[in-house]
Amino acid sequence: MQSLAARIILLWGWRRSLVAFLAGALAVLSQAPYDFFPVCLVSFPVLVWLLDGASGERGDGLLRRYATVFGIGWWFGFGYFLFGLWWVGQALLVDADSFAWALPLAMLGLPAGLAVFYGVACAVARSCWSDGVGRIVALGCGFGLAEWLRATVLTGFPWNAIGYAAMPIPLLMQSAHLVGLFGINALAVFVFAAPAVLGSGRHRRVTLSAAALLAAAHAGYGAWTLATPDENTRGLSIRIVQPSVPQGGKWDPAMRDEILARLIDLSRRPTTKGGTPELIVWPETALPFLLTERPDALAAIGAMLSEGQLLVLGAVRSETGSAEGEPIRYYNATVAIDDRGEIVDAIDKVHLVPFGEYLPFEWLFRRVGLRAVADTVGGFSSGVQRRTLLLTSGIKADPMICYEVIFPGEVALPEADLILNLTNDAWFGNTPGPYQHFRQAQLRAVEAGLPLVRSANNGISGFVDRKGRVIDAFALDAIGALDVELQIPVEKTHISVAPKMIGVLTMLLLAIIACGMTVLARLRSS
Structure with a gap:
């Protein structure tokens, strides 16, 4: 030596x-x-x-x-x-x-x-x-x-x-x-x-x-x-949908109805254990259109959901400028839809991907013809603040979209009962990227002391308990619906700041x- x-x-x-x-x-x-x-x-x-x-x-x-x-x-x-x-x-x-x-x-x-x-x-x-x-x-x-x-x-x-x-x-x-x-x-x-x-x-x-x-x-x-077991927990039945829509055709107008139909079909499949999941989760930007422009899609989602069910999905949200001539703003959002097909809440992504979802120094780069990689609607705006999303029975989720989950200490909402991570890793194909992303999400669960629910377009989707153990997960590029009765600790060990x-x-x-x-x-x- x-x-x-x-x-x-x-x-x-x-x-x-x-x-x-x-x-x-x-x-x-x-x-x-x-x-x-x-x-x-x-x-x-x-x-x-x-x-x-x-x-x-x-x-x-x-x-x-x-x-x-x-x-x-x-x-x-x-x-x-x-x-x-x-x-x-x-x-x-x-x-x-x-x-x-x-x-x-x-x-x-x-x-x-x-x-x-x-x-x-x-x-x-x-x-x-x-x-x-x-x-x-x-x-x-x-x-x-x-x-x-x-x-x-x-x-x-x-x-x-x-x-x-x-x-x-x-x-x-x-x-x-x-x-x-x-x-x-x-x-x-x-x-x-x-x-x-x-x-x-x-x-x-x-x-x-x-x-x-x-x-x-x-x-x-x-x-x-x-x-050391978690002695005091409450269950929440959740279904994760992994549609594995190819990224190259995701925003093709001809595929819009096909993508919606695939998501609804996977969500409707009977559970292996019987019963109906209380919560259904679709991935980031699951639908390649604005929900507000497709009332028929909202109606179809409402018809899909049973009484009391809630759907949480990633979607693009638009907001008209308050002043005349101000451009429309687009947000990468987590959206909740109830059994009546109504949008009951929407939380925007705060931590955007530079050059992916927005252009730093946009005024300069736009002049030379550059745009963000995921610029399908004209670039995204950042949300104002992060907050919890009410799911059901008083259970609150800390919604984290895509790579927001890789930041240590970002899970900092003390009222949250679980982490909800919606993502689309289809951009990176069958490479180490999706595996590394899942590992970092897994560590956020341990760091925060909260269980993790993760829905990814093509994987890796899965459930992780608050100690980082994978309860169940889909393989990369698998297509299907995954059902779990997630046990959520009543007594939180959530010390995200410490x-x-x-x-x-x-x-x-x-x-x-x-x-x-x-x-x-x-x-x-x-």
């Missing part, structure tokens, strides 16, 4: 960049659908050794040394995001005539931009670098800060955060309810990077013992939580330890 570490430490130039790139690319195997987290026990020690080599270049000026460590982190991040997010380009091929030119921007530009955050992580870690356990702590703190920034800057995009690698199964997810994803990000990097001390550095026994203790506590808390705060405090503690170790190391050497 020491021989390998020495060879990596002595790398420089393009060879060092190549090894950083390959280490980042390897780490992608820790994410869904692969879930092979042991690769991080290789990738992060290699990153530590590369930074060890860069920190030894004392002849260079301060700015150049930081540029070197930033470059190492950037190449690591570029490999990680290039191989982890290549599938984003699939969405541009749905309307290839209009968007194929943007493939290099999506497949190379997005990873290059996100890699900046990992460059920052390494630069931050370098500021508290030492020759022992301190540098492992500093790296954990640096990545924790970088992942927090990635979830925040420019509306955020925390997809495939490193912490998900430490939570591939429910047993290893429960800690997210305590420290949130931000805390898991920092602690996971510390554990993953700890084996680096076997190749170089001091404090081997302390570092490995601390990492082993954290890993044992992580798994032990998970086992204890999963063994994990976010504790995660920040965890990063602060690691920063204090790293800085303290650096000061001690300098005092010893002076």
Whole structure:
């Protein structure tokens, strides 16, 4: 191990960049659908050794040394995001005539931009670098800060955060309810990077013992939580419909009636256990038209529903401008329809996808002929605020449309009884994207302590309990209706704000330890 570490430490130039790139690319195997987290026990020690080599270049000026460590982190991040997010380009091929030119921007530009955050992580870690356990702590703190920034800057995009690698199964997810994803990000990097001390550095026994203790506590808390049953629950019978409408023909006017007929047919099918579901859920933008323009569709939905049933679906909602000449606004909404075929509530999506649902700096991009990828109605406007949706029997849902569910701490409505996630991942085909999206939704359930109901056009639709266990789910591209009697805890463990705060405090503690170790190391050497 020491021989390998020495060879990596002595790398420089393009060879060092190549090894950083390959280490980042390897780490992608820790994410869904692969879930092979042991690769991080290789990738992060290699990153530590590369930074060890860069920190030894004392002849260079301060700015150049930081540029070197930033470059190492950037190449690591570029490999990680290039191989982890290549599938984003699939969405541009749905309307290839209009968007194929943007493939290099999506497949190379997005990873290059996100890699900046990992460059920052390494630069931050370098500021508290030492020759022992301190540098492992500093790296954990640096990545924790970088992942927090990635979830925040420019509306955020925390997809495939490193912490998900430490939570591939429910047993290893429960800690997210305590420290949130931000805390898991920092602690996971510390554990993953700890084996680096076997190749170089001091404090081997302390570092490995601390990492082993954290890993044992992580798994032990998970086992204890999963063994503790929810004693006081109430049931809600729900049917999820997964129609798997091809994205290429979804907005074809000739398919509108066919899509509506498929959804109604799937919703009407008898349940395997008998009885009638109280709630039926259709996916995001389930219908390719405005409901207000199709009273016949509302009438058909009302005829489909039994007395007391409620349908919740994703739909485009329009709103006429209050002033003369003001353009019509369109919203990506969650809509509730009762058994009379009447719209009883609608909640608009707040966190829109940049370049997907709207154009940042629209005044500029529209001038050169650019439009959003999902610009089927002229672009979406953002909702004013998030609120709960009343379902039945006093049960309230926190509606999250599409990628709203990937943001840590976004589930922050204390009155909610469950998370309702409507999405359409057909944009990305049979790629890792839908699996990664489902995993992140699964973690939001654990983080918030709320069960999850997820309806996706082509998958992955399913039911997840508040501890992240998948009760039932459809495979990708399956067509059908899924029925479950979802058990909703009466006594909530919903502490959505606390994990976010504790995660920040965890990063602060690691920063204090790293800085303290650096000061001690300098005092010893002076």
